[in-house]
Amino acid sequence: MLNTDNVGRRVMNLYIGSGLAITALMILAGLMMRAAQANWMPLSTGSFYALLTLHGAGMIVALALCGMGGLWRLMRRHADLSTAPAVVTYGLTMLGVAAVLVATLGGGFAGLYTFLYPLPFHGTWPGWATGLFLIGILLVNFGWMIWCLQMLGAVMRTYGGLRGALAWDFVWHPQAFRDAGRHAPPPEAFPALVAGLDGLLAGMDCMLLGIALLTHWIDPRVRIDPLWAKNLTYFFAHTFANLIIYMLAAFIYVGLSYATRRKYHTSVVFVIAWWSSLVFILTNYSHHLYMDFVQPRPLQYLGELSSYLTAVPVTTVTIFTALLLVWRSGMRWTLGSIFMYSGLIGWVVGGIGAEIDASVPFNLHLHNTLWVPAHFHTYLLGGCLLFVVGWVFLLIESRSARHTSALLRWVVSVLTFGGMAVFLMGFYCGGAFGVPRRYAVEPPPGPLTAKFATIGAIVMCAGFLIACGEGFRLRLGRRAIPSPRDDGETSGGRCVMNHVATGRRAVIAGGAAGALIMFSGILAPLLSHTMTTISVHHLLHAGMAAGAGILALALATGLKKRDRERVGWIIPAVLAPAVGLLLMWPSEYAYLMMHPWLHVCDHLGIALAGFLAVFSAQAYVRGLGWPMLILMVAMDAMAAGGYGVSPGLVSLAPPHPQAQVAPSILGKKVQPLSLLARGAHLYLTLGCSGCHSVNGSRRIGPTWKNLAGYPQTFADGKTRIANDKFLKNAILFPDRLHLKGFPRGVMPDTYRAMLAGARHPRELRLRAIIVYINSLSNRGSPSRRPSPNVPEK
């Protein structure tokens, strides 16, 4: 199917192999969570959420790896892509995955893969786990940015700058374009361009957010605006996750045209569709913030409009053209083509679910219910994963002398897609019934839908396992490697970039202006000692970085040819912005204000970082400096929104009508927390949840559900009613009673010191736990079962 490029194949196999291996593990984790929600498997709350964190992060990274490896391989047929950055990206990603694994499974980090500020810092897990998780995410992000830079650089170099890669002239000046003997880039160059460009934007965003959180982790004085953090979180997370399916579109373009023996051309409509996707991928994210009513209203409108319109290019071009490829093509239905074609269905069906959820009035009833995982599982599992599996099968089948029998194809299809449909419907039905997502223990009918979903998932896994076995059988029947031949596809209008000699005067003027801006920024602290706000400070830094970047662009024109285009330039281009952000450490400003010369040094560092980032990008590929300059200045300016800046409740913008009401909340004396709520909180924070369930499921110790008020049997056969006194003794002196059917001496006796004794004269915390245990029983003592509505003093 593809030409024999051994290096490219090895890189792709490494990426896709690792991606699929991680995916398999994460499917197992997902299955465990669904089984736990169905009450079929004991899983403590802490482990559930740690697993959920791992599952989310792992799945996104795994599928992204598959897309990155595949697209890299496909683009290597047209562009000059060296192996080193691909290996560095892989190494960084794997390091990041390892860090996330240790943080979640070892450290119990359960702040979720969205690590929504300030949750990572308010958890029951140790601080190191939070730090390690953030570092892991940043490592993955560095790897991702290196990949994006290499990919963007490659398409720009091959097709004549950004303008050429966008096929601008192909659309607007078709006659002149043809007359010049140029060809439009091949279809798969557009996913590469969009992933590179939008991916860099998302990467910069993640870097800013990650470093802001990391500085907060090291230095809690660094304040962060929660709304700002939320916007950044979802911009990054949505864009990154969304780009996966757009990257995998390249598999459709190449794979389906191979399977149908037809051609997938770049047309004007196709190019315009990708232009609009380029924009929509970036503007869609704000539909995650519909239920944040303080979010600026225009962003909410934009979110819905953009989420709706995003369906137009996808269905009109990629999906429609794929259907046209298959229509009366006489395509053979091998496992590869079945998986790939079914992936299209997953994309469309998941999209329908997404569009319903992206409607603000409906979102009011669906947001953060199981509907959300329903739709994204449809297109990650039923779309992305099937594209990858289909791609792998098409590759294996193209070189295998063996064939899959019709019976086996039917068995695999029925099990995989049937199981998947049942699994997904569990989510959709749960969502329609209002069952919240991310609940370790779901309210009804959650457990019932989870049972169906678990069975569906097991059936689906059986289908995948059989497919996997068949894949190995086909692989063993490999034909001898065919003689080297290209697969007939032209290298897509490769054109040497026009090295238009930039006017020397313009370069000198630009450089001088850049230097002027940069140096006035650096020296500003010497002229003025007055402390401006942190936001203004960040904006000044952005201006300074802009000056440094312009200077860098001017100086990079003088670079000798042999020093250009070395892949090593990618590393400083990615690292320098991060260094610049670290030098903008907000809580240090007060100190720097007192020491002007130190402040100048700090500014010098920021300017240098900006200079280095743009210079390296421009040196790597001419023209890449401009996007880098814009991205970096935008990132520095974005920092003004919330890095070290927190609005505080009272400082809500006064013109906002809602602001006048805010003090009434502050002024209201906060009611004390009810004993019941406190008990529930202690259940989780003191470690009770590790051994005692509250839903009747069996763990090491007896469940707390229907414990109070019921007779308990001791090991010696005697029984006693579990009244408050019994419970108190059981908590404080666990070694004195041995319940039948439970191991002795397992419960620690440390609770005596934590809850009773001289330091706890009123034993409030102990009472709270007993109230909570009583509340879980239908025979709980009435005196101890206050209505949850009445807060106890």
Add this chain to the structure above:
Amino acid sequence: MALAMRLLLMFLVLATLAIAIFIAVALSTRLPAQEQSDVQHRGYAIRGKWFAAITLFLLAGFAATLPFFPYPSAAAVLKPSLRVPVIAEQYAFIMPSHFPVNQRIIFAVTSRDVNHGFGVYDPQGHLIAQVQAMPDYVNYLEVTFRQPGRYTIRCLEYCGIGHAMMEKTITVGGSR
């Protein structure tokens, strides 16, 4: 039928239609194969119509949903109503627990620690409204309880390992 149920039905209808189209296209591979150029010629004509139809449909959908956006306007917040402060924290809602029927209530929702959700479930268990509870910000949610009974407030934004237990029952109507 509750709105969410109707949405599920709408989803199932649309998904079935989409799958039917895919199956029809898949079955066409059994027919004698055609040249790609012939298929494209007819296909592009259909594509133009599809493009116009889906774009118009989505734009119309956007316009149709606009009046139903739940964000209270400045004027609405200032209109006479029962203003109820809600403070969410790990893992409880600090708020009154008894509410009148058929009165406009504006919940002023904020959080003391992390992001939480404030989801209102009616006595039948349907999610009737929700808003995020954010630290440092106040979100205003307008709700009018139309039927008396026991409502449940659930947290709808993951807030830590006690997330699933963060709920509160409130009563609407009747004598206190």
